[in-house]
Amino acid sequence: MATFSLLVTANPYSSQGQFSAIQFAKTLLEQGHQLMRVFFYADGVLVASRLHAPPADEINLTKAWAKLAIEKDIELVACVTAANKRGIVNAAEAERNALTGDNLDPAFAISGLGQLTEAMLESDRLITFG
């Protein structure tokens, strides 16, 4: 069995990339492979907001990732630089930047690009969805 990590840069809802990434993640887990980490970068970080409110008959991508993370114990990590500049902040960053609120979904962590490099070094495959 192999260890995968994913790099997701696709804008949620604007393009198909996040849907593809979730499907790929679910499939590899069903096949018994490991998913070490999903790293969100560029516009991909937008999915880490807990404030998305898609229509009731459409998938909530944030919740879909969160479900996968909780059930299968997978790390969801958003790049701090990419996230903060796009308005995705956790409580500590909100305070540091004197913002009125935080919006990071609790299933996600915010960290540096080193987490992507580490994922490459420790996984057999890195698959990008942009």
Next chain:
Amino acid sequence: MNKSICIVFNKAPYGSQSGRELLDIALMAAAFDMPITAIFIDQGVYQLLKGQEPDILHIKNHSATFKALPLYGIEEVYVEQQAMQQFKLDIHQLLEIDGLQQATTDGIRAKIAQSDFVLTL
């Protein structure tokens, strides 16, 4: 031996942040001692053009950082000959990066084939 990574710049700067975001990945991977090859193909060669002034657009100029690649230990930097010809550029119009080499498409294909990871954005 650490796994190697090949970073492929294939888009012109500023219309998207792809170049800057790839550059940040390259610098971080260098900090982890991954052997890195940076490749500029297609419109990505415009990332290396001298005289960029994105300040006029209030966009941060990341091009100076390309000159610092060797300082970060990234010494394999290739620009595609065919793209240079296509856009009528010569090497003197590009940033002075120590060790910057022109490579043929065949050469670049080989670099991609040799690397453990290949990234575009």
Next chain:
Amino acid sequence: MKTLYIINQPQKSEEAQPYFAEHDGIVLIEDAVVLATRETKQPHGLKQYVLEEDLIARGLHKKVASDWEVVNYPQFVELTLQYDKSVSWL
């Protein structure tokens, strides 16, 4: 090393083509699956795959040209392991 090129936009196939090497493969996903509706001979006898779910979503699963092999998600995952690495040509 064998590379699997993941292509998700139709125009990216042509952009990536100069870098395809012998024994490489290409898999079309998302909007790029439209390319599989026509005969395409890649250089070097490259293996050509197209993602079934993305074809079905677009009503194209009965329109695939004979030189493209249809793979589903489980087969797509296996392909990424059969090749030494995958590159998403964005």
